[in-house]
Amino acid sequence: MLFNNLIGELENKIGVKFNNRKYIEVALTHSSYANQYKNVKFNERLEFLGDSVLQLSITEYLFNHYEDKTEGELTKARALIVCENSLYEIARKWSLGKYIKMSKGEELTGGRDRVSIQADCVEAILAAIYLDKGIEFVEKFIIENLKDTIEKAINNEIVLDYKTKLQETLQKNGEVTIVYNLTKFEGPPHRRKFYTEVLIDNSVMGNGEGYSKKESEQSSAKEALKKLEDLDEK
Incomplete structure (x- = not known):
């Protein structure tokens, strides 16, 4: 399937239509693919931005909705919500590995199923949505996709180890x-x-x-x- 068709399929799956598809194209491009070609942008810078967008959105939501929780309790809950495992669960729901553009070598060594690659890609997608749609849209998107995780984190129901x-x-x-x-x-x-x-x-x-x-x-x-x-x- 052509990459543009894959992007359209992912847009339908996550419920976001991009005005500027370059954002989502870069978000879905792994560094291994970019290393094979000149002048190809990959998603690591978007991961950096997406991490901050995610942290802010979750912090603001917890602050506004759980006034009975202490700073320490909110910090612990936020760490569980934004961790790699939580992002990977979102990636699994989206079947995200299918849509990532990566090198054949990376793919042959299990890259499409790698937790870190998929979790990082989720952050990059959040950044792409932020750049394309703005902060209010992406905050709503984040909360909708993490509402179950937020509830479990607040109730101490998430176990990492x-x-x-x-x-x-x-x-x-x-x-x-x-x-x-x-x-x-x-x-x-x-x-x-x-x-x-x-x-x-x-x-x-x-x-x-x-x-x-x-x-x-x-x-x-x-x-x-x-x-x-x-x-x-x-």
Whole structure:
């Protein structure tokens, strides 16, 4: 599919029609693609701007809507809302990896699925929207796309490190043995997928997968936590 057609598809998906498509074209261009050609702009400068637009929008929203929260509580919530994982969740909803222009080499090493590349691209898109539509439009867009994340952050429902959370939860009442076993891996070296199980006192409590051992362990710990929560509710 031609890049212009892809941009049109993404515009429909996110609900934004750009007056100046150059902004979104640059936002979707990774540095690896620009390195192959002369005079091609890529999205790192837009990431820089988008980060500030995001921080300001979330800060203002939290300040105006949660008057009962302290400065420390708001700072903690903001950090969870604007973190890489939260931006990656937005990217996944948009299937953003499909639309990023990158080199073949980057693509072959899993670039389209890389968390950092997609999260950075979200920031670049926010900057593109800001430049094309103005601050009021982009603030509304940001809040609409992060409203669930904001609510979870305010209610302390976001966990970034599931392994630590699992350990803290289990060891409240004494020592518990937690072991992570790599059960298998598959795929070529540049796109290897790992599968991990977590055993609690020798019983399998969760299974996870990911494109790194760390990611698969976190995934298995997340499943174990969910099972523990379900047991507590019964």
